[in-house]
Amino acid sequence: MGLSHIEIEKVKHIHDVDSAISYLFSHIQKTPKLEEALSFSIEAHKLQFRKSGEPYIVHPILVASIVASITADESMAIAALLHDVVEDTAVSIEKIKELFGKDVAHLVEGLTKIDLIRDSELIPSNLNERLATSALTFRKMLIASIEDVRVLVVKLCDRLHNMLTLDALAEHKQLRIAEETLVVYAPIAHRLGISFLKNILEDLSFSYLFKEDKHHIDNYLDTNYHAIELKLNEFKEAIHSLLVRNGFCEDDFEILSRVKHRYSIYLKMQRKGVSIDEVLDLLAVRILVKEDVKCYNVLGLVHLNFRPLASRFKDYIAVAKDNGYQTIHTSVFYNTAIFEVQIRTFEMHKTAELGVAAHWKYKSGASNIKLDWLDNLQYQNESVEEFYDLVKNDLYSEDISVFSPTGDAFTLPRGAVVLDFAYAVHSEVGNKAESALVNKTKSSLLTELNNGDIVKIIMADEPITRCSWIDAVKTSRAKTNMKINCNAKIREIDSKVAVRIVATAMSLSTHRVEEWFKENHCDSVTNIPRDIEHFKHVIRRYTADIHKNSRFRSFLSRHKFKLKHTQIAGLDIYATSQINDVMFDYCCHPKTGDEVVGFLEKNKVNVHHKMCKEAHKKIQKEKPMVFVGWAHQKIFKYKLIASLHNEKGALAEFLTFLVKLNIDISSIELGKESENYTKYCELGFESKEADINILRAKIEDKIKVIQLIRTEDAYKN
Numbered sequence: 049m050g051l052s053h054i055e056i057e058k059v060k061h062i063h064d065v066d067s068a069i070s071y072l073f074s075h076i077q078k079t080p081k082l083e084e085a086l087s088f089s090i091e092a093h094k095l096q097f098r099k100s101g102e103p104y105i106v107h108p109i110l111v112a113s114i115v116a117s118i119t120a121d122e123s124m125a126i127a128a129l130l131h132d133v134v135e136d137t138a139v140s141i142e143k144i145k146e147l148f149g150k151d152v153a154h155l156v157e158g159l160t161k162i163d164l165i166r167d168s169e170l171i172p173s174n175l176n177e178r179l180a181t182s183a184l185t186f187r188k189m190l191i192a193s194i195e196d197v198r199v200l201v202v203k204l205c206d207r208l209h210n211m212l213t214l215d216a217l218a219e220h221k222q223l224r225i226a227e228e229t230l231v232v233y234a235p236i237a238h239r240l241g242i243s244f245l246k247n248i249l250e251d252l253s254f255s256y257l258f259k260e261d262k263h264h265i266d267n268y269l270d271t272n273y274h275a276i277e278l279k280l281n282e283f284k285e286a287i288h289s290l291l292v293r294n295g296f297c298e299d300d301f302e303i304l305s306r307v308k309h310r311y312s313i314y315l316k317m318q319r320k321g322v323s324i325d326e327v328l329d330l331l332a333v334r335i336l337v338k339e340d341v342k343c344y345n346v347l348g349l350v351h352l353n354f355r356p357l358a359s360r361f362k363d364y365i366a367v368a369k370d371n372g373y374q375t376i377h378t379s380v381f382y383n384t385a386i387f388e389v390q391i392r393t394f395e396m397h398k399t400a401e402l403g404v405a406a407h408w409k410y411k412s413g414a415s416n417i418k419l420d421w422l423d424n425l426q427y428q429n430e431s432v433e434e435f436y437d438l439v440k441n442d443l444y445s446e447d448i449s450v451f452s453p454t455g456d457a458f459t460l461p462r463g464a465v466v467l468d469f470a471y472a473v474h475s476e477v478g479n480k481a482e483s484a485l486v487n488k489t490k491s492s493l494l495t496e497l498n499n500g501d502i503v504k505i506i507m508a509d510e511p512i513t514r515c516s517w518i519d520a521v522k523t524s525r526a527k528t529n530m531k532i533n534c535n536a537k538i539r540e541i542d543s544k545v546a547v548r549i550v551a552t553a554m555s556l557s558t559h560r561v562e563e564w565f566k567e568n569h570c571d572s573v574t575n576i577p578r579d580i581e582h583f584k585h586v587i588r589r590y591t592a593d594i595h596k597n598s599r600f601r602s603f604l605s606r607h608k609f610k611l612k613h614t615q616i617a618g619l620d621i622y623a624t625s626q627i628n629d630v631m632f633d634y635c636c637h638p639k640t641g642d643e644v645v646g647f648l649e650k651n652k653v654n655v656h657h658k659m660c661k662e663a664h665k666k667i668q669k670e671k672p673m674v675f676v677g678w679a680h681q682k683i684f685k686y687k688l689i690a691s692l693h694n695e696k697g698a699l700a701e702f703l704t705f706l707v708k709l710n711i712d713i714s715s716i717e718l719g720k721e722s723e724n725y726t727k728y729c730e731l732g733f734e735s736k737e738a739d740i741n742i743l744r745a746k747i748e749d750k751i752k753v754i755q756l757i758r759t760e761d762a763y764k765n
Contacts, residue, residue: 051117056248059110060212063102065090068109076116076125085126085148092130092137100216107209108132114205118242118402121198127155128202134160158199159206200236204245207233211252226256241371241403250311258314265310268324276331280305283382284333287389290349291335300342302394304334328360328379329388336394340365343391347376350389354380362499365392367449367457372399448499460497464522467493467514470505471526478529479511494520513537515659538643539574541658541667545645546576548673550586552648553611553624558670564590575742577645580622583675584611615679619644619655622675626651636660646676683734685714688747689755692729699729705750709743711735732759 051059062068069086076082089108096104112128115121126148133139134156141160145153211229214222230253237246255262269276284303291301308316308330316327324330335346343365350356360379368374375392392400447459450469458472466486470493471478484491485504494517497503515534518527551561565573568589575582613620614627618640621627628651636657638644643658647666653674656663667673692698706713715732737743744756 051114051244051248053248055117056212059113059209062110063100063106065103065105065109068106068113072109072113072116072125075113076120076122079122081148082122082126082129085129085152088147089129089133092133092139096136098213098216100213104132104136107213111202111206111209114208115202118201118205118245123149123151123155124198124202126152127159127198128205130156131159131202131206154196155199155202158196159203197240200240201242204233204237204240204242204249208245208249208252211249214252214256222256226253229253230257237403239371241369241373241399242401243373243403244401247309247312251309254311254314261314262310265313265324269307276307279383279385280307280331280333283331283385283387286382287333287335287350290353291346294349296337296342296346300338301346302336304336306332306334308332328357328386331385332388332390334390334392334397336392336397338393340393343376343393346391347378350378350380350391354382356380357386360388364449365396369447369449370459371403373403375400448497450497451500451502453502453504461522464497465494465520466491466497466503466505467517468521468523468526469497469503471521471523471529473505475525475529477505477507478526479533480507480509481505482508482512493517513659538658541645541664542574542577544667545658545673546573548667548670549577549583549675550590551670552672552674553587554590564593568593572745577675578677578739578742580620580675580677583622587611611675616653618679619646619653620677620679621646621653623648623653627653627674629653630655633660633662635662640678644676644678646674648672648674683712683736684738685732685734685759686740686743687755687757687759688731688733688753690729690731690747691752691754702729702751706731706733706747709735709746 059071062071072086086109090105093103093105093108098104098107108129108131111131112125115128116125130144130148130152134141134144141153141157144156207229210225214225217225229249234246234249234253237243237249284305287303292298308327313324313327313330316322316329317324337343337346357379360377362377365374365376374396375390377388377390379386379388448462448464450458450460450464452458452473458469460468460472466484467478467481470481470484481493483506484493484495485506486495486497486501488502511533513533514530515537518530518534521527521530547558547561547565550556551558554561572582576586577583611622611624612626613622615621616627617630617632619630621630625648630646630653632638632655636659638655638657638660644655645658645663645667646653646655647663648654648671653676655676656666690702692702703713703716712734713731714734715730717730735743737746740756740758744753747753747756
């Protein structure tokens with residue numbers, strides 16, 4: 049059932065081919081197909097060696113061994129043997145398919161796709177780039193796994209062996225790989241329910257990233273080893289005697305004990321702000337029985353004989369976690385110490401240790417296995433940084449179970465609010481949620497939920513847009529739906545504001561401007577209230593159109609359409625009339641940096657928040673409007689990777705184009721040249737444009753953008 053710590057140490061110290069092969073076949077039955085794959089992999093990697101100097105083939109053999117310790121799926125073991133063949137040698141996927149069949153080829157291709165996202169050379173360990181890359185790895189791995197979750201299981205085993213042999217690499221690479229393991233691979237092992245892999249990956253990463261903290265915890269556990277063992281053995285004996293006295297046969301149960309794993313101790317100390325001797329669930333026993341109902345018999349005996357901590361009781365048998373985990377958790381006092389007690393069946397124990405691999409459908413194949421949490425993740429349109437920010441809560445969080453009034457259970461991350469629950473039920477329920485009852489008490493939609501809460505959502509007739517609440521919800525489903533609604537609302541407002549500021553500047557009716565936009569197929573109307581250069585361009589273009597019509601020349605001679613720039617109260621204002629003052633309306637109290645709109649009242653500008661209801665009424669009444677934006681814009685740092693045509697003068701032309709966009713270039717690096725492109729023209733630059741999507745659209749008018757990220761905020765939150 050997975051590898052024990054003793055087995056892990058054994059794997060770590062295998063460095064020759066014969067020992068690796070012997071270890072592999074101690075975990076899986078030798079078959080002609082497996083032997084053929086082994087011979088093929090040995091031949092493909094025969095000239096390759098790892099940084100440590102050992103033959104490279106030792107790595108795939110040991111990865112296959114770890115896979116075999118989890119599942120008897122032969123295709124997965126063969127895919128593990130071949131997982132680096134396509135990427136590192138001249139062998140094609142077609143060749144793999146011909147020799148080993150469609151299922152193996154499918155897995156190898158999935159593993160190869162995941163590897164393509166990672167840089168050939170590990171990027172420096174700094175806040176911005178490491179998390180941007182981690183987010184990309186998340187995305188690729190999740191997309192691949194939706195097709196076949198077995199790909200992730202093999203990849204996790206591959207990463208485990210890489211972590212076991214990390215000592216051979218330079219320190220900066222050790223840190224980079226350990227960081228990626230902690231923020232990408234361990235969370236996925238957690239969601240797949242493979243707890244033994246999750247715990248080992250976390251502890252191995254912990255030993256590289258937080259050496260002092262690891263040393264402190266190790267020192268405490270080593271110093272107190274005998275006292276800890278004595279406490280655990282005494283409590284195990286007390287439980288054993290209790291069960292036997294109450295009719296349990298010794299063959300019907302097993303009691304295991306453990307000390308919480310190192311990284312988990314560290315997290316608990318950090319989150320609670322406590323020292324190691326204050327960690328309540330440091331010591332734990334696990335009671336395994338044969339039948340579900342026996343779990344509750346054991347629970348009753350434990351609670352009747354040892355004083356329980358009521359706040360630390362969780363029943364994951366009646367309400368299982370999304371990844372299939374089932375166990376009763378409780379904590380009790382015994383001889384001045386607190387012990388966590390976990391109660392589960394032997395079958396539940398297998399599921400808890402091996403997760404999705406515990407009940408593999410060997411005969412029907414596992415290619416159709418899907419997990420609801422993977423399907424439910426939202427990651428269609430977000431930038432890299434937004435994507436990482438969204439999924440980290442979904443992938444790596446403690447779970448709570450919340451119920452609908454009809455008893456349906458929903459698993460949410462700890463810290464989730466009522467609105468998260470509404471979106472978990474259905475996107476329409478979330479969009480129309482107006483209020484709620486939590487345990488029959490009227491509650492705000494931002495009320496934080498607790499394990500076992502019963503929630504009823506009261507819905508409005510129409511969707512409600514709540515842009516300011518996006519940061520208050522925890523799940524990607526809620527955040528994504530709210531962003532979609534909010535962006536749609538802002539686009540609608542921007543379209544109307546664009547018409548009004550052009551109409552006001554040109555002394556035209558709303559209807560005439562709308563007609564002109566339609567006639568000229570103006571697709572970027574929503575940029576007009578945000579981009580002063582675009583606004584000026586529209587004015588010039590409209591003026592030019594009127595010039596062509598002799599009937600309007602007298603109109604042009606009477607009206608001057610030159611936009612005047614006025615700066616008042618920290619705002620840049622562009623209007624064709626004189627502006628003497630600015631007023632911030634009391635109904636919405638817009639603050640510096642908020643998205644704002646400005647209404648022209650004589651020679652004054654009345655400023656509202658863009659989402660203000662009063663502003664919406666004024667727009668509907670077609671009140672005169674002017675262009676407003678905050679002065680002294682913040683400078684934003686970006687990194688751009690683009691494909692540049694391999695033509696004479698192409699780079700100079702592109703750089704000139706960027707200068708026209710008021711972009712200040714800070715670094716430039718060219719990658720290898722190919723027949724048609726200079727790959728990876730990488731630029732670091734600064735811009736006043738805060739909206740990455742607007743900036744990307746402008747740059748893509750000139751060049752193919754591979755990646756554009758805001759470097760200063762990739763690690764926020």
